[in-house]
Amino acid sequence: MTPFTRRSFLRSAGLGLTLPAWFPRLAFAATPSSERDVLVCIFLRGGADGLNVVVPVGDAGYFQNRPTIGIPEPSGAAGSGVDLDGFFALHPALAPLKELWDEGVLAAVHATGSPDGTHSHFDAMDFMERGTPGSKSIPTGWIGRHLGSVATGNTSPFRAVGMGTILQASLRGPVPATALRSIAEFHLGGKTTQAADIARFQSGLAALYASQDWLDLQGQQTFQAIAALAHAATGSYQPQNGAQYPDTDFGHALTDVAQIAKADLGLEVACVDLGGWDTHATQGGATGRQAKVLAELAAGLAAFHADLADRMGRITVVTMSEFGRRVHENASGGTDHGHGNFMFLLGGGINGRQVYGDWPGLSPGQLASPGDLAITTDYRTVLAEIVDRRLKNPKLGDVFPGFTPPAYLGLARAA
């Protein structure tokens, strides 16, 4: 179902000229202002099948376990893998990322994930976003604790932004985060001729949200966000360098993050979700269900990188998913919930063009029960290196309580 939205209406109406004066558009600052990277955290919800994303074509066990949905070895033929290093290949739908790989700004980690063995989406996502695998005793998320432990003096409502209709659990914490479904829709509704009425209504409403009560604080945050977007309003947004974001919720979310990052509204972290990875049946191989969502991911990342251009030196994008999927394909042409998985890292501070992590192998004796890719790198080790080196927050004990990362993988340079 593709509902008729305000946004699609404006797009079909030709944008620009018909927009009311109070419609939010962001003014762009010329240069990035922070010394820290902006973190863009993309959560692939549903348990992405990492074995068909960063494909271990050099492991014979892969083809034995994936007789129908396996990605063919790189051969140049359509539908074959895109070679990375002779052992790993990208799914062909990720071909747009090869350029970023060659440029040295994109890296992958494999056989990574949360050490907790749950195969429940709910628990696995919850643990991963809390950053405390196996424990739900700490109510905050890892990004929330990062923001709470680094004193940037930044009080912008856009310091932490969760794209979507609900706020990502990783953002929960002492610093209020703004949930934003879309910039274009973030204002109180009404006609241009009613601008004065809307302003009067808004101040009447604000007077009712004046206490320190939880809901009132959410209301105050919302008013601040409306004001910040209205204050920065000018001109309509055009992605740069020919960047073409996919025309999907994910593409729109990345467009909005790019817009906020460029406008220097104090953005430090943004969370974006992409669903559709729970491929129990008819997953497909080089084409099909998973290929479609991979193409969306690749198009989004490539567009974001092109659009942000020089600013990517101060941006780190990281992808994660709650768990990988079973090594052996099932009888329905899909894969069931597994364990070890991949992560992508994209940014100017990333030591790219490398697949990090020890490869545990796919032979029967090398698998984690009941037939899953083993985890050799705790995902917190990857994130700790980013938090430390790119976000310049050394308080890793606050961000990941009870976890001491082993030696870093060396995937990020010190900012």
Next chain:
Amino acid sequence: MTAAGAKALLNTLRLQGQLPFDWHPPNGYPDANAAWGNTNGLLNRWNFGLALGGNHIAGVTTDVDALTPGLKNPTATTLTDALGKRLLARGLTSADRGRVIQYVADGRPANAPIPATKIKTSVAGAIALLLDSPYFQWR
């Protein structure tokens, strides 16, 4: 309500992330206030209150007269009290009641009858403000 109205209401649910059977991750809709009580949800609920009060949802008609039975020549005060009783089913604090009355009065005396030309917008504004207030949002 017409078919177009139903479509508009479904779109409202979509904007709030509450469209039935549309939760992509397989873990089910969250049931914690921290997930829903956020800027996006609040803004969209506010806008829904504005649209409903102002009868701006195509295909959906709010029978505002039915909300204030027997109210003749309303003033900002009597209108606020009548709508507050009907919509909130509980009292406003006296400070908040004063704030709503002040908004509805729009600079006019609070106990003077609202001019006929202003009745429609006053009622729409009062409904929207009460629906968008924390009182209704907590319900």
